Amino acid sequence: MKTRYSRQELFLGETAQRKIRNGRILIIGAGALGSSSAEMLARAGVGKITIVDRDYVEWSNLQRQHLFAEEHAEQRIPKAAAAKQRLEQINSHITIHSLICDIHGLNIGEIVKGHDLIIDASDNFEIRLIANDAAVKQGIPFVMGACVASYGTTFTVLPGETPCLHCLFNHLPIDGMTCETVGVISPIVQIITALQVTQVLKILTGAPIEPILKSVDVWKDERADIDVSRLKNADCPTCGSGPTYPYLQYENQTKSEVLCGREAVQIRPAATREFILQTFLDKLKGLVGNPIINPFLLSCEFAGHRIVFFKDGRAIVHGTNDLRIARTVYNRFLQYYTD
Amino acid sequence: MTLQINGKQVELPDNVNSVKKLLLHYKLESRIAVVELNKEIVKKEEYEKRKLVNGDTLEIVHFIGGG
Structure with a gap:
């Protein structure tokens, strides 16, 4: 047992191992990035790991997604639960918490409490900005990571020192490129995770962190490193002098509600914007059935549900009373939109 | 024109002569990106007027949603 962390200790030192043991880390998302970083951190001996996924x-x-096996897919086991089971097999001397829930701006504060660091392994900009707000508000580091196709990016937010994500992108982007629409290969996931986990080990052991935004394209064999310290915005609504933490506010949450007696759910996105419906329908070609379009809305069948999508981004998902299912269908649908 | 982009030497048509045109060339114009030209971050408002010349070194990072 004494030799368990010996190779790591030779490199980092014995005191460093104690610091790692005291680490309490929240991983948002148990997909590709989340399962990979969770496995590395469990093997490294981080004392408490919480993994959240919906x-x-x-x-x-x-x-x-390295933590999962065929039986999990066959039985449709929630990712957070399957991850906990596997992580406990890997290291029984640490504490693994799993949370099967949908993180949003109103519940993240409670979820983050009791952790020293957040790893971003989510799959969309909205949760990333919510997590960024929560991390800055609670003054803990946030290690962003994202990947799609053969490309990925990572950046570490140290509240009070580096710019935050909100400084880097000052509005909520809509991204048509996701793993579901353009695919992803495993090596880029491992590279981004390796970079993220290295940052985590540095933070836990007190090594300095540089304000470098990194990207890698493993297929094209390209990488970029940009020092973004001068992008720190003194008036940033998240990390500036008078923070409002906009992504934690009720009015900025994507809202969903069951429409009584209709077996349908209405989804209202946080940010209203105008969608060009014909462009959207063109992108959805071959993926939707029976489309109807008029100047106000686009109605079509997608993933077994009829979706009525209004040009301000609001939608009604028919054929379910389950908010979670409706939001999943809506998010998948929206992935196909690009300007 | 020869540029050094993300660590690689790239040969581009001569009309790709501004940061804006470069982003258009790579179909990154509607994405959120950070562009560094010769070790200096270029502000979005300056994408059109910042001209590129032979031998310039650029680092471009664009943000994506997936994970």
Whole structure:
């Protein structure tokens, strides 16, 4: 047992191992990035790991999400639960918490409490900005990571020192490129995770962190490093002098509600913007059935549900009373939109 | 024109002569990106007027949603 961390201790030192043991880390998302960093951190001996995810394991996850096996996909086990089970097999001397829930701006504060660091392993900009707000508000580091196709980015937010994500992108982007629309290969996931986990080990052991935004394209064999310290915005609504933490506010949450007696759920996105419906329909070609379009809305069948999508981004998802299912369908649908 | 982009030497048509045109060339114009030209971050408002010349070194990072 004494030799368990010996190779790491030779490199980092024995005191460093104690610091790692005292680490309490929240991982947002148990997909590709989340399962990979959770496994590395569990093996490294981080004392407490909490992993949060709203989804369940599917066959299409197994190609890159290392904690999961066929039985999890067959039984549709929630990712957070499957991850906990596997992580406890890997290291029984640490504490693993799993939370099967949908993180939003109103519940993240409670979830973050009791952790020293947040790892971003989410799959969308909205949760990333929510997590950024929560991390800055509670004054703990936030290690952003994202990847799609063969490309990925990472940046570490140290509240009070580096710019935050909100400084880097001053509005909520809509991204048509996701793993579901353009795919992803496993090596880029491992590279981004390796960079994220290295940052975590540095933070836990007190090594300095540089304000460098990094990107890698493993297929094109390209990488970029940009020192973004001068992008720190003194008036940033998240990390500036008078913070309002906009992504934690009620009015900025994506809202969903069951429409009584209609077996349908209405989704209202946080940010209203105008969608060009014909462009959207063109992108959805071959993916939707029976489309109807008029100047106000686009109605079509998608993933077994009829979706009525209004040009301000509001939508009604028919055929379910389950908010979680409706939001999943809506998010998947929206992935196909690009300007 | 020869540019050094993200660590690689790239040959581009001569009409790709501003940061804006470069982002258009790589279809990154509607994405959120950070562009560094010769070790200096270029502000978004300056993308059009910041001209590129032979031998310039650029680092471009664009943000994506997935994970």
